Structure formats: C-alpha cells, structure tokens
Amino acid sequence: MKLSRLEKNSHDRRFGFRSVDLMKTRRYHILLFAAALALCLAGHTAMAAPSGTPMNPVKEVCWNCIFPIKIGGITAIPGDMPDPPDAEFVPCICPAPPPVFFRPGIPISFWEPRRLVETVKDPYYFPALGASFANPSNGFFGGANSRVGSQQHAGVSTFAQAHYYIFPVWAILELLVDYVCVEHSGFDLAYITEIDPLWNNDMLAFMINPEALLFANPVSQLSCIADSVAANSGLPLSALFWCMGSWGSAYPLTGHVNEDAYIQANAAIAARMIYKLSRELLVCDAGINLCACVPTPIWVKHNYRIQMAKPVRDSTCQPIGRSSLIWGSMKNPPFRAGGNVNDNFLWVIFNRRKCCAL
Incomplete structure (x- = not known):
C-alpha cells in the first residue's frame, strides 16, 4: 500500500519526533547512570583508607620538651615544663662487668x-608511616564516638585502636651515639591493638587489671579531682595511679574512654596504652633508677x-591528665593537606631519664 507524499511526510515527521524523544530518553538514562556511578565512586573514595606523610623526627618532635637538664640535682638548662625534684646530689655508683664491678658517675636527669x-x-x-594496610575485619575494629546507656542516662564513649613504636630518636638521628645515658636501639613497631582481644573488650581486660574493682566506686573517683587539679597546675599525683586527671579513670586498660571531647579522649587512650604495656611488663621506666630502666606494673x-605530632604538631608537651581546654584548640582540623588523616593521632612519649653518667 502506497502512501501519498503528504502522508509520507507526516509519517516521517511523526516517527522522527519519536526517534528524537527516544534518543533524549536514552541520553537522560546515561547521564543518570553516570551521576550515580560518580556518587558511588565519591562515597568509595571518602570511605577509603586514609593516607598521609611519614613522620619527620626533626620537625615534628618538640625538642624543647627535653628540658630541664639537671646535673647532680642542680638545673643546668631550665625548661618551661614542671619537673619532679631530684634527690641525687652526690656522686653515684652503678654496677659494671668484671673486673671493674663498679662504675662511679654524676647523676644526670632529662626528658628523652x-x-x-x-x-x-x-x-x-599508621600515621607515623603515613600508610594504611588492608583491614581484614571489614571495619569491625573502627573507632568513633558512640552513645552508651539508656536514653535518660546516656553518655558518650570514644574508642580508638593504638599502636606502640620503639622510637630512639637520638639513635635515629645518629646523635649522642657515644653517650651512655640515651637509648641505643632501632626503630620498631612493637605493638598493635587490632590483634589484641584485651584492648577491645572491657571484660577480658579484667584479667590484667583485677584491682579495677577497688576503684569502681564514687569515693575513689572523687579522689581524682585532686589529681586533675595537680595535673592542670603542674605534675599529676602518681600515688593516685587509678586516675588520669581531667582525662578520667585509668581503668579499664582498653580503648574505650567515657569522654566526648575527642582530642582529650585520644590522649587518654594513648596514656592507657602506656599503662597497659607497663602492666604487661613490656616497657620500663627510665626515670626511677640511675643505673637501669625499671619495669613498673603500677605506672609512675x-x-x-x-x-601531639599529628595531625597538628603541638608546640609543647602535656603531663598526663591536663585538660584539653588548655592545649587542644585547633588540633584536629576537618581537612588537612596531604591526605585524609583527621581523627587519627600520633603522640610522642617523653620519658624522664635519670642516669649515672661518667
């Protein structure tokens, strides 16, 4: 059946319009799919493992924190942080290998x-390395702030994983290599809590800190007020070892802290890491004995x-328990050049060293 020229033109225009409409619809679907794919990729990028820059020990360590330096109990170089008094004012003697047996010296103290x-x-x-590794737990061990308790008595708990490094900065920078009073070892990642079930479960952690039952009462916790005042004005009270000043209780020795101030909570978690490894006799305190580093199951x-070294370098050090209202402003910016590293912190631990030097 033949169509007239008028009918043919009308037929072509009608189906031509339909073809144009179909092409527009297909183009709309393609653009919609591309937008959805872009959103998925953007979401995947936002949730991807963070990356940063490795730690620079020259720039990111607060070198002013090694002061004061005392020789024979007398301050040789003062510092801007309070320091416990020294009782060693006389020449010291330490044991030595035979045939000498004894080594005399002069007491020296500083912060290493x-x-x-x-x-x-x-x-x-790992902020110190500026790198991430695959998470086999699929985000199960991730940290964040979360609400705990009932609706009427709700609180905020913060959880974070912790990593512990041996960091002999003098040996890394090849400084004071012949000085007997500094640590001579290598850089090492010594402990990670992702594989430690005691860090992620408060009940399991009871195995290494059963004395926590003695301090889980209002009277013991009220005594932490004195430690908070002492830490904010100078040095914490080591006799109140179950307290961390304004940071809360030192127990349990896990990554859970009942604190909503995120920077302060992470400082408390770093301090708990020190206490936990001290309890497990994996670290020692160089500020107790002039002749050796002493294990301290109850920390001093x-x-x-x-x-704080990352994400923002602090210009000074803080004692255990000092409130972040004093030092925590602008220390965790939402965006940081060099990678998505916010809410991940790196802390340099200064240990007071007392030494009998030649």
Whole structure:
C-alpha cells in the first residue's frame, strides 16, 4: 500500500519526533547512570583508607620538651615544663662487668623522646608511616564516638585502636651515639591493638587489671579531682595511679574512654596504652633508677609527658591528665593537606631519664 507524499511526510515527521524523544530518553538514562556511578565512586573514595606523610623526627618532635637538664640535682638548662625534684646530689655508683664491678658517675636527669603511640579511628592506619594496610575485619575494629546507656542516662564513649613504636630518636638521628645515658636501639613497631582481644573488650581486660574493682566506686573517683587539679597546675599525683586527671579513670586498660571531647579522649587512650604495656611488663621506666630502666606494673605518671605530632604538631608537651581546654584548640582540623588523616593521632612519649653518667 502506497502512501501519498503528504502522508509520507507526516509519517516521517511523526516517527522522527519519536526517534528524537527516544534518543533524549536514552541520553537522560546515561547521564543518570553516570551521576550515580560518580556518587558511588565519591562515597568509595571518602570511605577509603586514609593516607598521609611519614613522620619527620626533626620537625615534628618538640625538642624543647627535653628540658630541664639537671646535673647532680642542680638545673643546668631550665625548661618551661614542671619537673619532679631530684634527690641525687652526690656522686653515684652503678654496677659494671668484671673486673671493674663498679662504675662511679654524676647523676644526670632529662626528658628523652623514647616512644610513639598512635591512636586511630581507622584500623591498620599508621600515621607515623603515613600508610594504611588492608583491614581484614571489614571495619569491625573502627573507632568513633558512640552513645552508651539508656536514653535518660546516656553518655558518650570514644574508642580508638593504638599502636606502640620503639622510637630512639637520638639513635635515629645518629646523635649522642657515644653517650651512655640515651637509648641505643632501632626503630620498631612493637605493638598493635587490632590483634589484641584485651584492648577491645572491657571484660577480658579484667584479667590484667583485677584491682579495677577497688576503684569502681564514687569515693575513689572523687579522689581524682585532686589529681586533675595537680595535673592542670603542674605534675599529676602518681600515688593516685587509678586516675588520669581531667582525662578520667585509668581503668579499664582498653580503648574505650567515657569522654566526648575527642582530642582529650585520644590522649587518654594513648596514656592507657602506656599503662597497659607497663602492666604487661613490656616497657620500663627510665626515670626511677640511675643505673637501669625499671619495669613498673603500677605506672609512675609524673615520669611521662606526651606531645601531639599529628595531625597538628603541638608546640609543647602535656603531663598526663591536663585538660584539653588548655592545649587542644585547633588540633584536629576537618581537612588537612596531604591526605585524609583527621581523627587519627600520633603522640610522642617523653620519658624522664635519670642516669649515672661518667
């Protein structure tokens, strides 16, 4: 059946319009699919493992925190941080290998940057290395702020994973290599909590801190007010070892802290890491004995200082328990050049060292 020229033109125009409409519809679907794919990729990028830059020990360590330096109990170089008094005013004697047996010297004390602690919300991310590794738990061990308790008595708990490094900065920089009073070892990642079930479960942690039952009462916790006042004005009270000043209780020795101030909570988690490893006899305190580093199952808080190195370098150190209202402003910016590293912290641990030097 033949169509007239008029009918043919009308037929072509009608189906031509339909073809144009079909092409527009297909183009709309393609653009819609591309937009959805872009959103998925953007979401995947936002949730991807963070990356950053490795730590620079020259720039990111607060070198002013090694002061004061005391020789024979007398301050040789003062510092801007409080320091416990020294009782050694006379020449000291330490044991030595035979045939000498004894080694005389002069008491010296200073603050040595010996260790690093990372507190991270992203499991298997290492700010000191600026790198992430695959998380086999599929985000199960991730850290964040979360609400706990009933609706009427709700609180905020913060959880973070922690990593512990041996960090003999003098040996790394090849400084004071022949000085007997500094640590001579290598850089090492010594402990990670992602594989430690005691860190992720408060009940399991009871195995290494059963004395926590003695301090789980209002009277013991009220005594922490004195420690908070002492830490904010000078040095913490080491006799109140179950307290961390304004940071809350030192127990349980896990990554859960009942604190909504995120920076302060991570500082408390870093301090708990020190206490936990001390309890497990995996670290020693160089500020107790002139002749050796001594294991301390009950930590001596005033022998430690912490300094934030990442994401923002702090210009000074803080004693255990000092409120972040004093030092925490602008220390965790939402965006940071060099990678998605917010909410992941790196702390330099300064340990007071007392030494009998020749």
